[in-house]
Amino acid sequence: MLISQDEMPLVAMEFMNAVHSEDIGIINELFALVVAYDRGKSSIEAINDKYQEWIAHTVEHFRGEEVMMIEKGFPPYAMHKGEHDRALDEMKRIFQEWQKTMDSSVLKIYLIEIVPLWLTNHIASMDTVTARFFDTGFSPCGIAH
Numbered sequence: 001m002l003i004s005q006d007e008m009p010l011v012a013m014e015f016m017n018a019v020h021s022e023d024i025g026i027i028n029e030l031f032a033l034v035v036a037y038d039r040g041k042s043s044i045e046a047i048n049d050k051y052q053e054w055i056a057h058t059v060e061h062f063r064g065e066e067v068m069m070i071e072k073g074f075p076p077y078a079m080h081k082g083e084h085d086r087a088l089d090e091m092k093r094i095f096q097e098w099q100k101t102m103d104s105s106v107l108k109i110y111l112i113e114i115v116p117l118w119l120t121n122h123i124a125s126m127d128t129v130t131a132r133f134f135d136t137g138f139s140p141c142g143i144a145h
C-alpha cells in the first residue's frame with residue numbers, strides 16, 4: 001500500500017472525503033500493479049487501464065469541487081482551479097512518458113515521490129479551506145457568502 005486511508009486529512013464536506021478516499025484506493029491499486037509488473041506479475045494493459053481510470057476519476061474529483069466553488073462564489077477559486085489544472089497536466093504528462101519509454105521507474109518515481117505528498121498537502125490546505133467555506137461561508141479572504 002502506498003497511501004494509508006488514515007493519512008488522509010478529513011475536510012468539512014463529506015462528499016469530498018468520499019472522493020478522496022476513492023482516489024487513494026485507485027492510487028494504491030495502480031501502485032500495486034506497477035510493483036507486480038516489475039516481478040512479471042501484471043501487464044502493461046492492466047497498468048494503462050488503471051491509470052486511465054485514475055485520470056477519469058481525477059477529472060471528476062476536481063470538477064466536483066470546481067462546480068461547487070463557482071456555485072458558492074468561493075473567492076480564491078482561480079488559485080484552487082489552477083492547482084487542479086497543473087496536477088492533472090502532470091498526471092497526463094507522466095502517462096505519456098510511460099507510454100513512450102515503457103520504463104516503469106517513471107511511474108514509480110512519480111507515485112512514490114510526488115503523488116502522496118501532493119495529495120495530502122492539497123487536501124490539508126486548499127481542500128480544507130474550500131470545504132470550510134462550503135460549510136460555514138467563511139473564506140480566507142474574509143468574504144462571507
Ligand SMILES: [Fe+2]
Nearest residue numbers: 016061065127
Ligand atoms: Fe479534492
Ligand SMILES: [Fe+2]
Nearest residue numbers: 065122126127
Ligand atoms: Fe482540490
